[in-house]
Amino acid sequence: MDFKEHIEEEYGLKVANDLLNALNRTSSHALLLNTEKISIEDFQKQFPHIKNHPYIPNAFLYDKNEYDLGKSIYHDAGAIYISDASALMVAYVLNANKDDVVLDMCAAPGGKSIQTSILMQNAGVIVANDLSYNRALVLSQNVERMGRKNIVVISNDLSKNRFPMNSFSKIILDAPCSGSGMFRKENKMLDDWSIEKVKKQAEIQKKLIDLAYSYLCEGGELIYSTCSFSKEENFMVVSYLLNKYDDIHVVSLTNYKNVSLTPINEGITLSYSSFCGEGQYFCLLKKDGKMPILNAINEDYIKEIQFKNLNLKGKLIKKNDALYLSPTNINLTKFNVVRNGLKLGEQIKDNFIPDYHLSHFLPNTTSIVLSYEEAKKYLHGDTINLDVSKGFHLVSYLGLNLGFVKASGGQLKNHYPKGLRHN
Numbered sequence: 523m524d525f526k527e528h529i530e531e532e533y534g535l536k537v538a539n540d541l542l543n544a545l546n547r548t549s550s551h552a553l554l555l556n557t558e559k560i561s562i563e564d565f566q567k568q569f570p571h572i573k574n575h576p577y578i579p580n581a582f583l584y585d586k587n588e589y590d591l592g593k594s595i596y597h598d599a600g601a602i603y604i605s606d607a608s609a610l611m612v613a614y615v616l617n618a619n620k621d622d623v624v625l626d627m628c629a630a631p632g633g634k635s636i637q638t639s640i641l642m643q644n645a646g647v648i649v650a651n652d653l654s655y656n657r658a659l660v661l662s663q664n665v666e667r668m669g670r671k672n673i674v675v676i677s678n679d680l681s682k683n684r685f686p687m688n689s690f691s692k693i694i695l696d697a698p699c700s701g702s703g704m705f706r707k708e709n710k711m712l713d714d715w716s717i718e719k720v721k722k723q724a725e726i727q728k729k730l731i732d733l734a735y736s737y738l739c740e741g742g743e744l745i746y747s748t749c750s751f752s753k754e755e756n757f758m759v760v761s762y763l764l765n766k767y768d769d770i771h772v773v774s775l776t777n778y779k780n781v782s783l784t785p786i787n788e789g790i791t792l793s794y795s796s797f798c799g800e801g802q803y804f805c806l807l808k809k810d811g812k813m814p815i816l817n818a819i820n821e822d823y824i825k826e827i828q829f830k831n832l833n834l835k836g837k838l839i840k841k842n843d844a845l846y847l848s849p850t851n852i853n854l855t856k857f858n859v860v861r862n863g864l865k866l867g868e869q870i871k872d873n874f875i876p877d878y879h880l881s882h883f884l885p886n887t888t889s890i891v892l893s894y895e896e897a898k899k900y901l902h903g904d905t906i907n908l909d910v911s912k913g914f915h916l917v918s919y920l921g922l923n924l925g926f927v928k929a930s931g932g933q934l935k936n937h938y939p940k941g942l943r944h945n
Contacts, residue, residue: 599922608799620645630657669882703749703801740811
């Protein structure tokens with residue numbers, strides 16, 4: 523069975539033809555705006571031809587040939603996250619708030635965790651996991667760039683290194699899949715597709731959704747998603763869970779009825795033939811019962827962390843020389859932790875060296891404002907000639923923090939991470 527035959531069997535001839543014809547159209551581009559750093563109105567003034575996402579207020583569609591935003595200062599400063607219009611629907615529908623304790627089970631490269639963190643106003647707790655350590659490192663870098671304080675990044679097999687049951691109020695399971703929803707972006711994936719691959723992924727997905735159920739507390743919500751059009755990987759996986767447990771049910775997402783290939787009682791299937799993004803399936807599930815009080819959010823206060831007399835909420839954790847502000851009381855000693863919340867910097871003897879992550883979290887109110895040419899030099903890794911008081915300072919451009927410098931002898935010595943420097 524080839525892909526067209528498979529889709530025709532699942533959705534009918536018209537949908538199959540529409541999907542295959544849409545493969546020849548240009549792939550779409552979308553972004554999520556971090557409104558903590560720049561307002562929607564100011565961003566629209568800078569880029570007047572961007573289009574509003576049909577559902578998400580702080581998401582936009584754009585023409586990459588006109589605005590190559592992935593190479594812009596807004597990307598470097600963590601004001602935007604480049605994503606896909608359909609993928610952005612998952613975290614938006616889950617709609618976590620600052621009182622939630624969230625688990626993102628397969629989180630890399632981090633878009634859904636970051637979008638959830640913005641919805642939560644950088645409060646509460648998100649544990650973002652990826653089985654692949656290398657992918658978890660990419661996830662950690664995106665958390666750093668976007669200045670997120672409430673995300674803990676881990677890399678574990680959660681079927682072996684387990685959290686206690688009922689630990690999370692909301693769970694994102696963006697499961698590994700056969701990837702047919704991404705064929706327009708990655709044509710080579712079509713050559714790699716097979717019905718055997720679909721069936722193999724479905725078995726993995728069932729194990730993951732079972733695990734997600736065990737971690738979800740009473741009254742909690744789970745969003746299951748894939749970038750596949752195959753019902754074997756989508757509603758059939760959800761049906762497996764519904765048939766196994768009688769205390770969880772599908773939440774009917776009536777607002778998206780007109781854009782879904784599937785009936786809303788089976789979840790929402792977005793298609794690049796009928797929506798402004800790539801292919802995406804998602805289904806929101808709710809566990810019955812009254813939500814308990816979860817004690818995972820860290821309510822400790824730190825009165826001073828030896829830099830700018832900051833008053834921040836969290837728990838100070840030291841790992842070797844590195845200092846982190848952890849958002850959670852969850853016991854993570856048996857887990858492989860990549861980033862335990864906000865990295866503040868390094869304490870080397872009596873010297874505190876603030877971290878790039880901290881620079882993207884802090885407001886720009888105390889920053890040194892750079893000119894365009896100075897900002898270019900800074901992002902290139904160059905020293906800037908400017909006489910200011912000795913010590914560490916934030917530098918910013920267009921109201922966006924770029925990073926730290928260390929002032930000495932009329933010069934600003936560059937502390938922009940070497941791996942991020944560019945022309």
